[in-house]
Amino acid sequence: MSARWSEDQWGESEQRSEFQKIRRKHSKPKGRRRIDDLTAKNTEDIADDTIRRLIDLGHLSEVVAELKSGKEATAYIARSDKGSVLLKIYRDFEARSFKNDAIYREGQVVLDQRAARAMKSRSSKGLEMLQFDWVMSEYAHLWHLWRAGLSVPEPLVGPNVKTYAETVPAVLMRLIGTEDQPAPRLSDARLSPEEARSAWQQAVGGMADMLRLGYAHGDYSTYNLLWWENQVILIDFPQLTTRQNPNFRDLLRRDAESLATSFKRHGIQETGESTLREVQRRALGPAPEPRVVLP
Incomplete structure (x- = not known):
């Protein structure tokens, strides 16, 4: 959809197809997910459809605990066959306290004019497209920074764009720290x-x-x-x-x-x-x- 992550040479028609395939069918915007909805002994008993999908795709085995809730997303500690996972689930745009992303999106080129109009008007479909673009951008940037050798968490889905498109509205990365002691934000750390x-x-x-x-x-x-x-x-x-x-x-x-x-x-x-x-x-x-x- 956006030039921010289309560098991966994925055509816009394929992007639209993937967006339509994973488009969630619910009428009420999803905000912060309750930990009880993300966990159950059996996968089919998990209330949250995103978590069931991530488990079915093999990206997760279970969600352990909530780590931190912010204005855009909630972070959870989870597990997979790759070890401890930081699971970041974005709230729907309508359910966020932070919605003004225009300053960051200026200069982007959206070739699909219908998509561009929908996002600009912030129609219900346009908001879903913005949500999709926002999550995909985090994955694309995370992979770019990781490959370039920067000190960032290791992304755990990808680098193929189509693969991580299947996880929207979630982003999965390596947990920094341990499950018992996740790394603190520098704002909360006590330093000599x-x-x-x-x-x-x-x-x-x-x-x-x-x-x-x-x-x-x-x-x-x-x-x-x-x-x-x-x-x-x-x-x-x-x-x-x-x-x-x-x-x-x-x-x-x-x-x-x-x-x-x-x-x-x-x-x-x-x-x-x-x-x-x-x-x-x-x-x-x-x-x-x-x-x-x-x-």
């Missing part, structure tokens, strides 16, 4: 002065790595960074935007301001301007070693 300085350097480096790839995160702060075993892990990527977006420079500057402001509680006293300059300087340097994705 030495750890805080290391975390700051890694966070600035992560923003520079994204800029080198042509991305602005759009919501970059300690609230979207995890801290595990003295390492910063970047998360939350559906709103990533590229230089095609006329708001790119503003979003990049906003990310620098947010990062500097959110690190003040860890004793790091930097300004948004100095942070942006350092990010831009580092973006001219060497890139991380790319990861090899085996078939």
Whole structure:
């Protein structure tokens, strides 16, 4: 649907077909799922159709617990034959407290004019398309960043687009931490002065790595960074935007301001301007070693 994830050479007709195939048939928008609806001894007794589908597809074996609920999605701890899983299930657009995604979508090219009109008018079908696009964008960006060697969670479905399209409205990735002790957000972590300085350097480096790839995160702060075993892990990527977006420079500057402001509680006293300059300087340097994705 959108240029954000159509780089994978998947035709728009196939995209529409996949969207229609997985389109959920319910009249009431789905918001936060109750953990009781996601679990049962037998798969057929699980109330949530998304979880049943993920289990039937072999992507999950069970949901263990709710981890965190946000304005767009709820994160759960789950299990699969690949180990512990972070299961992120997006709420329907109508059920989100955050709905204004226009600033991130500017500059995108939607070749299907009917789809473009539906999304612009935010009709019921258009909202479903926006939901589909939002989740698919997170998968596409996560795979791109993972392959490029950035410190992000490993995506567990894909890299074939058609494969991860089947999981919408869910995104599955490797759980950072353990089931008993999931990695905290950097905003919640208690750091020594030495750890805080290391975390700051890694966070600035992560923003520079994204800029080198042509991305602005759009919501970059300690609230979207995890801290595990003295390492910063970047998360939350559906709103990533590229230089095609006329708001790119503003979003990049906003990310620098947010990062500097959110690190003040860890004793790091930097300004948004100095942070942006350092990010831009580092973006001219060497890139991380790319990861090899085996078939």
